[in-house]
């Protein structure tokens with residue numbers, strides 16, 4: 001970077017730089033910096049970290065900054081351990097509760113009405129706030145960046161360090177701004193937009209970067225849509241995704257259980273208002289994306305960057321010059337049992353899954369229900385709300401009835417078939433229309449084929465039994 005560029009960067013700072021700089025506890029001339037962590041979220045995979053903590057005789061430095069909720073292994077058929085898929089997942093719940101009690105950590109256990117997916121629960125409870133550094137032992141921690149925070153996933157050993165010191169050594173990522181502009185097409189959701197972004201920059205396009213999503217399309221989005229966008233930043237390889245906070249953010253947060261109140265709110269608000277990237281802030285990479293003429297998207301392959309417009313045809317590996325890309329495409333097509341040149345429209349599906357930290361909030365369920373109201377699904381499927389709060393809100397609106405009358409199962413909150421760790425899985429060879437964020441080989445069960453899409457697209461696929469274009473449906 002030239003001297004002038006360095007100066008400009010100091011004067012006009014990005015959201016990322018503002019948050020990072022005020023959290024640096026120690027830095028060396030090169031390499032990682034020691035960062036203070038405001039919030040450490042845990043899920044039921046945290047037993048690894050707790051085993052290490054206990055074996056090494058470590059204690060939790062700031063239990064008041066740690067919050068935990070079980071999500072990956074929880075049963076979705078009911079809220080007691082009898083519903084667990086097997087003894088192993090039941091034991092996960094028992095160990096989770098026990099570890100949290102040992103650590104004196106606030107947690108929302110299985111029976112707690114607020115329980116749900118950690119990335120849905122924490123923003124919803126007002127635990128994820130602008131200006132914070134947030135970590136969690138989960139890659140989709142990027143979700144919380146939608147509040148205007150730096151939020152990233154860490155490993156279990158790093159979690160041990162954060163639990164015992166409330167700090168973490170981190171290499172400072174480069175910054176990338178993705179400016180999203182243009183006219184949003186009919187029935188194009190936040191999910192479609194982020195799938196298009198990932199398709200354009202690639203699954204490793206943002207490795208080493210913190211992405212700030214910006215531009216009129218992002219600014220016009222409600223918080224739940226912004227959470228969807230930041231959730232999937234990780235699928236482009238980013239360290240984190242974030243969005244400068246604005247009135248939409250502040251309105252969303254006001255009155256949430258853990259958000260500041262009274263004079264503290266006023267003070268926090270003043271501070272948060274200073275966080276957005278300064279006009280003219282310099283980013284290491286600037287990307288512009290115009291979504292005009294964008295369509296609802298669906299993935300054809302086994303990586304989230306294989307999204308294409310629903311009215312497009314499956315790409316031909318033979319036209320790909322890079323050999324490793326070509327062979328990955330070929331392998332994906334074999335796994336997905338699809339042929340190049342086939343239209344995505346009309347590909348038959350066996351099952352639907354509406355849920356996950358990408359698309360299980362109230363607005364997602366409303367979109368799916370709008371499509372399903374008065375219709376029958378011709379394939380089986382699960383609708384799994386992201387939290388107990390979402391579940392109750394949906395039930396107050398009668399959305400549960402819409403799903404059940406359509407023939408879909410209305411479950412309790414959790415990760416469920418997004419990752420199939422709790423026993424909710426597809427059968428080998430099945431093709432699932434899924435609102436999740438990963439379509440990896442075996443992700444939703446061994447041999448299961450996953451097509452990623454928006455909630456309304458998944459709902460429409462349930463009704464027709466095939467991938468279809470929601471723009472042509474009522």
Ligand SMILES: CC(C)[C@H](C(=O)O)[C@@H](O)C(=O)O
Pocket residue numbers: 045072137138139140153419
């Ligand atoms: C199991 C967990 C650690 C994992 C993650 O890190 O993201 C999961 O949530 C996922 O979505 O693949």
Ligand code: SF4
Pocket residue numbers: 071072117119138140356357358414415418419436437
């Ligand atoms: S819902 Fe899926 S993506 Fe989100 S945390 Fe759970 S397993 Fe990971």
